[in-house]
Amino acid sequence: MKGFNVVITPKIAAHEGTLSFFEKGKEIAFDIKRIYYIYDLPLGCRRGFHAHKELQQVLFCPWGRVDVILKDGKEQETIILDSPEKILVLEAGLWREFLSQKEGSILCVGASDIYKEDDYIRDYTQYIQWVNHEKNTI
Ligand code: TYD
Numbered sequence: 001m002k003g004f005n006v007v008i009t010p011k012i013a014a015h016e017g018t019l020s021f022f023e024k025g026k027e028i029a030f031d032i033k034r035i036y037y038i039y040d041l042p043l044g045c046r047r048g049f050h051a052h053k054e055l056q057q058v059l060f061c062p063w064g065r066v067d068v069i070l071k072d073g074k075e076q077e078t079i080i081l082d083s084p085e086k087i088l089v090l091e092a093g094l095w096r097e098f099l100s101q102k103e104g105s106i107l108c109v110g111a112s113d114i115y116k117e118d119d120y121i122r123d124y125t126q127y128i129q130w131v132n133h134e135k136n137t138i
Contacts, residue, residue: 001072001075001076001077003090003091003093003094004089004090005088006086006087006088006089007086009027011085018085022058027058027089028056028058028089028110032110032111033111033113033114034110034111034114035108036109037107037109039105041100041103041104041106041107042103043102043103044101045100046097047097047098048098049095049097050122051095051130053092053119053121053135054119055092055111055112055113055119056089056092056111057089057110059088059090059108059109060081060084060088061081061082061107061108062106062108063104063105064100064101064102064103064104064105065080065105066082066098066099066100066101066105066107067079067081068088069098070090070094070096071094072095072131073127073128073131080101082101093135095124095127
């Protein structure tokens with residue numbers, strides 16, 4: 001399935017802890033205009049259930065484990081975010097669902113734009129219509 005990339009960040013490990021990072025032009029291709037994070041995720045809770053028409057995002061889980069289920073209308077893939085060094089770079093247009101696999105997991109997101117509700121598709125039937133008819137016209 002196209003539209004996503006899992007990258008292991010560069011990291012600097014020391015006895016005092018490990019530092020990871022990613023940069024525009026290297027691991028990601030876009031400017032980050034917004035950062036948000038979802039935390040206190042209960043075990044087994046599901047979120048997401050939407051696609052973005054234009055927003056690009058980078059997702060990572062600095063603590064815990066979050067499974068990201070991606071759908072493009074034809075195929076499905078599950079990306080397991082279970083390490084701070086692993087980032088998921090998402091192009092626009094994929095349906096995503098999040099499943100917390102550990103109590104208290106944290107999901108961090110860097111986004112290419114500010115919050116715009118009209119960039120969301122929150123209904124899966126509408127998503128399928130959009131994928132089949134409109135996606136490539138934007
Ligand atoms: P949403 O993106 O639907 O979260 P999830 O897919 O993880 O369930 O956002 C949840 C609510 O928070 C929704 O009412 C929109 C609001 N929100 C903002 O106001 N600003 C933001 O940057 C984000 C990501 C969400």
